[in-house]
Amino acid sequence: GNSVTQMEGPVTLSEEAFLTINCTYTATGYPSLFWYVQYPGEGLQLLLKATKADDKGSNKGFEATYRKETTSFHLEKGSVQVSDSAVYFCALSGDTNAGKSTFGDGTTLTVKP
Amino acid sequence: NAGVTQTPKFRILKIGQSMTLQCAQDMNHNYMYWYRQDPGMGLKLIYYSVGAGITDKGEVPNGYNVSRSTTEYFPLRLELAAPSQTSVYFCASSPYTGNTEAFFGQGTRLTVV
Numbered sequence: 001g002n003s004v005t006q007m008e009g010p011v012t013l014s015e016e017a018f019l020t021i022n023c024t025y026t027a028t029g030y031p032s033l034f035w036y037v038q039y040p041g042e043g044l045q046l047l048l049k050a051t052k053a054d055d056k057g058s059n060k061g062f063e064a065t066y067r068k069e070t071t072s073f074h075l076e077k078g079s080v081q082v083s084d085s086a087v088y089f090c091a092l093s094g095d096t097n098a099g100k101s102t103f104g105d106g107t108t109l110t111v112k113p
Numbered sequence: 114n115a116g117v118t119q120t121p122k123f124r125i126l127k128i129g130q131s132m133t134l135q136c137a138q139d140m141n142h143n144y145m146y147w148y149r150q151d152p153g154m155g156l157k158l159i160y161y162s163v164g165a166g167i168t169d170k171g172e173v174p175n176g177y178n179v180s181r182s183t184t185e186y187f188p189l190r191l192e193l194a195a196p197s198q199t200s201v202y203f204c205a206s207s208p209y210t211g212n213t214e215a216f217f218g219q220g221t222r223l224t225v226v
Contacts, residue, residue, distance in 0.1 A: 043203055101214075103156045
């Protein structure tokens with residue numbers, strides 16, 4: 001079956017530091033890949049997505065590239081801000097499983113001023 | 114735009130009590146899902162529905178029931194609440210099968226004491 005593995009957290013960075021959160025996946029077929037962000041007390045919201053190999057998703061300074069050869073979708077940001085503090089989830093949605101998404105366990109990011 | 118609306122936001126139940134978590138979406142999405150999120154963990158799929166009148170079990174269905182009489186509503190029923198059901202519950206929807214992101218409600222934080 002499908003699975004998503006995220007780097008273990010939590011991650012604590014200083015403001016303006018470079019961020020990488022690793023994500024690898026196992027899936028059949030040709031899934032789409034997503035990063036969701038969850039701010040305290042809120043639901044998950046889509047941060048970015050990529051629907052095919054070599055696609056790069058980007059939003060709010062965050063980027064991730066769909067690497068089929070390494071089955072990875074690592075999240076990066078060049079300069080984090082305090083407001084980026086949240087939980088980040090990597091996920092995939094396949095084309096053969098009734099739209100169900102598979103989520104990683106989430107990585108908590110804390111950015112200190 | 115309302116999106117996915119969940120009620121209540123918080124609830125405390127006593128062991129053995131029952132309740133229904135409400136979920137409504139106004140995006141005319143066919144697919145709807147219920148997840149639970151335990152502290153420090155990812156999301157586990159409880160039940161899902163691919164359309165009105167059609168529901169199916171996810172990874173962790175025991176102790177829950179669902180119904181889907183219309184496209185808009187997808188309530189989750191807890192019978193005989195147990196402490197193990199203490200969690201944050203998220204309802205989500207997506208417009209069509211596979212390769213698409215999910216839209217989440219803000220969650221219901223349930224404590225069973």
